[in-house]
Amino acid sequence: MEIMTFSILCESAFSSRCECIAFEYESAPFPPKNLKVDRKYIRESTYSLNVTWDKPEHPISSYIIVIVDGFDTFGREYNFTVNKSSTVYFIPEIELNGTLFDVHLIACTPGGNASVFTQEVNNRTLLLPENSQLNAKYVAAMIVALSCLGFIFFYGRYRYAKYKRHQQRCKYFRDLESKAPIDPKATFDFPTKI
The missing domain is CATH 1.20.5 (Single alpha-helices involved in coiled-coils or other helix-helix interfaces)
Incomplete structure (x- = not known):
């Protein structure tokens, strides 16, 4: 989906003489690449997450990270807004009770959104705290x-x-x-x- 944005300059509101000064195409971005999640045990069901991804080829407005804990049928959802220049986001403490959790990374532009996600296994028996x-x-x-x-x-x-x-x-x-x-x-x- 492409949206065309025009900037038009006119001499007055009633003038028939208007000039197009700029226009640009804004498209939905490509999905982010190489999404990785590093998890560290803190205590009980609390972890810290370090989410990383590659820098996009085309400019974007911002990122949104959504983490869905699959503890019950509905799951708990955490949302984080991230600066457009970032490729790393650190979450110092997050409670994850389910055996699975999803990490969604959404790249946002005025022309649309593109997302990628990864599903991680929350197996506490394999993790030993530091x-x-x-x-x-x-x-x-x-x-x-x-x-x-x-x-x-x-x-x-x-x-x-x-x-x-x-x-x-x-x-x-x-x-x-x-x-x-x-x-x-x-x-x-x-x-x-x-």
């Missing part, structure tokens, strides 16, 4: 420590069993040696069953 990275390190250290202790325990049991078998063999050979004749020329009679 302040709990230390807790994650503690959990990893505990797992490594328990694995090492388990290895030491089973290796110790293995070595102890091997030591016991060695003692039994030594006792067996001592008993066998005590039953053997002392004179090497003498013969040792083994009992045989007939």
